Amino acid sequence: MTKAVPIKNRVTAMTGTDYPIIQAPMGWIARAQLASAVSNAGGMGVIETASGEFDNIRNEVAKMRDLTDKPFGMNVALSYVKGTDIVDFVIKQNIKFVTTSSGSPNVCTTAFQEAGIKVFHVVPTLDMALKAIDCGVDGLVVEGGEGGGFKNPSPVSTMVLLPLIRSRTDLPIIAAGGMCDGLSMAGAFAMGAEGVQMGTRMLSCADSPVHDNWKQAVVAAKETGTVFLNQQSRPALRALRTERTTMLEPMGAFNIMEHMAKIPDLYFGGDMEAAIPLSGQVAGRIDEVKSAADIVQDTIGEFYQVVSRLADSYNN
Known part of the structure; x- marks a missing residue:
C-alpha cells in the first residue's frame, strides 16, 4: 500500500500526527492494543480514563511506549473521575494532547496547558462550545448526536452542530459522530472541521480488543x-x-x-x-472489519479523491 500524503493543518500540528484522525476514548476499549495501532498508522491513538482503573491505565501508557514511538493522547472524562488526582496523573504520563469531556474544562485546562499539553473539549451543543471557549481550550471536538456512547439528552446531528459552532469560533474543530471514512471526513471538512474522531469504526476494527x-x-x-x-x-x-x-x-x-x-x-x-x-x-455504513492501518490509509486516500472530484466537477 502506498502511504497517503500527510495532511498539514492546525490539528496535525497540535497532535504531531500525519493525519487528523483521532480514535475515540472508549472506556475499557481505548487502551494500548487499539491506540498504538492507530498511532502507528499515522493517526492519534487515545487512552481512556473513564473506567477509573488508574493502575491499569498507567500500565497501558507504559505499553504504548513499547508499542509505538508515535504521538498519542489521553481523554479525561471529568464527571467520571471526580475526587481523583486525574490532572496530575495525566501530566505525569508525559503526553502532549488531551481531550476533556463530561464536565467543565475550567478545572484542568490551565494546568494542562502549563504542562505543554493541548486541550480539546468535547461539546454536544453550541452553548457548551462557547463555555469551553471561555475556559481557554485549544480546540473542540464537536460531537453529533448520531455518535455512540454517552450523549446529551437533546441530540443534535453533526450536519447541524458542526457548521453552527464553526460560525461562532475560529478554534480548530475535530468532528465526531458519523465519521468512518474519507467521504464523511470530506463532508466534515467542508463544514469547517480540521480533523475527525472515529469511535464505532475503531471499535469494530481488527485491532480493537472487543469480542x-x-x-x-x-x-x-x-x-x-x-x-x-x-x-x-x-x-x-x-x-x-x-x-x-x-x-x-x-x-x-x-x-x-x-x-x-x-x-x-x-x-x-x-x-x-x-x-x-x-x-x-x-454502524449502518460499516460493512467489514478492517485493520486500523487500513482504515486510516483508506480514509485519507478517499478524502483526497472526494475533494479532487468536487473541485473538478464544480470549479469551472
Whole structure:
C-alpha cells in the first residue's frame, strides 16, 4: 500500500500526527492494543480514563511506549473521575494532547496547558462550545448526536452542530459522530472541521480488543440499528439494538449502571445481552472489519479523491 500524503493543518500540528484522525476514548476499549495501532498508522491513538482503573491505565501508557514511538493522547472524562488526582496523573504520563469531556474544562485546562499539553473539549451543543471557549481550550471536538456512547439528552446531528459552532469560533474543530471514512471526513471538512474522531469504526476494527461478536454486530447493523436511551435523564446514550436495549428504549429514565455491571462479559466475552453495547448510527455504513492501518490509509486516500472530484466537477 502506498502511504497517503500527510495532511498539514492546525490539528496535525497540535497532535504531531500525519493525519487528523483521532480514535475515540472508549472506556475499557481505548487502551494500548487499539491506540498504538492507530498511532502507528499515522493517526492519534487515545487512552481512556473513564473506567477509573488508574493502575491499569498507567500500565497501558507504559505499553504504548513499547508499542509505538508515535504521538498519542489521553481523554479525561471529568464527571467520571471526580475526587481523583486525574490532572496530575495525566501530566505525569508525559503526553502532549488531551481531550476533556463530561464536565467543565475550567478545572484542568490551565494546568494542562502549563504542562505543554493541548486541550480539546468535547461539546454536544453550541452553548457548551462557547463555555469551553471561555475556559481557554485549544480546540473542540464537536460531537453529533448520531455518535455512540454517552450523549446529551437533546441530540443534535453533526450536519447541524458542526457548521453552527464553526460560525461562532475560529478554534480548530475535530468532528465526531458519523465519521468512518474519507467521504464523511470530506463532508466534515467542508463544514469547517480540521480533523475527525472515529469511535464505532475503531471499535469494530481488527485491532480493537472487543469480542468478535460485537464487531460482527456492527457489520450486520442497519442505519436504523441503534437506539437512543435514557433521554429523560443524564447521561443519555446511543447503543446497538439488542433485546436488552430494545426493552430499555421506551423507558425515559433508568439506572444506567445496573445495565453496565457486566461490561467485561459483553466487551471481551461476547455476550451481547450482558450489558449495553454502545455504538453509533454509523454502524449502518460499516460493512467489514478492517485493520486500523487500513482504515486510516483508506480514509485519507478517499478524502483526497472526494475533494479532487468536487473541485473538478464544480470549479469551472
